[in-house]
Amino acid sequence: MDNALVVQDLEKKYGKIKALKGINFEVKPNEIFALIGPNGAGKTTALRIIATILKPDAGDAILYGTSIRKNPEQIRPVISYLPEEAGTYKNMTGFGYIKFMASLYTNDPKLRQKYLETAFEIAGLEGRMNDKLATYSKGMVRKIILARAVMTRPKLAILDEPTSGLDVINALEIRNTIKKFAQSGMTVLVSSHNMLEIEYLCDRVAMINKGEIHKIGTPSELKSEFGSQNLEEVFSEVVK
């Protein structure tokens, strides 16, 4: 099967600091693929490049045959990006925010309505959708942002630390939503420094540290290769 996403020799520098030193990986269709590593490893930079908001210094990423470097305008309608600690427009209501974001993806009222219904179902914030976002809890904000990210059923959903800062219940709900959408045919690229969470959520993982990918494989493959109990132990062995 052809890959959904192919990342080739991606490099990015911020001044003198090399954030990415030529990373390579592939993501299969309908797969949940994770970039795991500590803070400052280069996960967010990689995701921002694939989300077309940063330009790579070298290398490219090909999404279903389209170069993100050469054709970012063609990429944006078929992806969605959930930044780490993403915020909302606090003066908008939950309904207003979803409607606004849906209007940026389509001019077709019927399709927009479909997006809204999907988002409301995912967010599950009955009775609060007409309240201002400023009154939402962190978990509610994250749910509505995740709903926004997947309501268009993008070919690739890029989720940067989707459960960061959430309590156990909210994190579990978010993970279940991501799994559900992947099973219904969406490819997901996710990043996290929470390796135990990733083990539960993802099909395959890439371990990244200091701008380099050290290992790629399924959680079970990696654990058996290193004879470890969990991915945290694998990671500590890999980066030694």
Place this chain on the structure above:
Amino acid sequence: MIRFFTLLKKEVRELLTPQMILPMLIGVLALAFIGNIVGSEGKKSQTGHSVSILDLDKTDSSGLVNKIFTESGFTVDYNTDLTAEQIIKKATDEKTGTVLIIPEGFEDGMGKLEQQKILKHSVISNFSIFATTGSAAVDLTISAVNEYFSNLMMSRSIPGEDPAVLKNPVVTDKYVSLKEKTAHISIDEVTGFITTQTMFIPIVIFMIIVSASQMIAVTIASEKENKTLETLLSTPVSRISIVTAKMTAAGLVSLLMATAYMFGMNYYINGLTGGAFSSSGDSSISSAITRLGLTLSIPDYALIGISLFLSILIALAISLILGAFAEDVKKAQGLITPILFLIMIPYLMSMFIDVGTSSTGIKLLMYAIPFSHTFSASQNLFLQNYQPVIFGIIYQSVWVIALVIIAAKIFKSDKILTMKINFSKKSLTKIRMF
């Protein structure tokens, strides 16, 4: 285009929050309220003055002083049997304002053509601007008293001659010329008229440009601060649409704010000046002004509008660029301070000096600042000097094109997310990548 309007609607809503509308309404209402109060107090102070007169001479001539004050609209408390101390105390108690004491021998002295003194006591009750208007009105009426007695003395001394000719054997008949057109009017009247017609223009320009600059810088910085910019940049909306929607929204909202404040300011200024600066003036002055061609035509207003629009675009583009480098709203407000100076210089200069006759250095400085051309446009158009206005518009257009190209490049690149201007103690300004 639909997506542009979606963004525009969102930007306008983000700017027009209750936190922004409420202080604006309070400000406008406060200005209007103060204007009304000051206006009514001003009118009250201009009419119905009262004066206490102590006539120690008790003659026809001293009685005439009382008559002239009464006919001039004063409420006169006329006394003949009090002492000076008593009438001053009475005036103080009743807050009359001014006491005039006509000394004994007033008429006799006049008959001998000797200068007479009327003692004027002003009773202070407060130090407001209007507190002195009563005293000024008394002085003006004393001038009328002088005029009367002076004419009387002259006609007695030189019978058959016109006292007006004797007092002013030489007078000037004033004319003003402008580009081969001449009108029977003084230069003071022309200047006063033009000043009243144009005094609001620089204030409006200043307010619009300053508020638009602040809004655009804040709107970009708040997107960064609230972590919504990355999401917006990853959506299928062109970067140009994001930039232009933000610029248009800031321009529209600042225009609304400026209009609202101008209504308040109009009430306030009219209150302070007692309506003296309203556009309806003396018809003879108006006709002379029209004869000189000192009026603005529709194309003139269009030129002012184009120049103002270009100034707004320049301010918005500079603020957008600076706002893009700010990490949060607070830093964005600090970063746009240089623009405020660029606007303040031509704003203040245009109020006090004529750039056209200034030294070369000042002239070059003023012409180099793109906002100067908008501030000077109305005066140039009144004087039918189209060349500097057209030159200014071309110069401003060059600025707009250059700045919009730079702003669009920043938004198209990833510098919007990766570059920051940082103020630190070691280096005043440094641009860092992260």
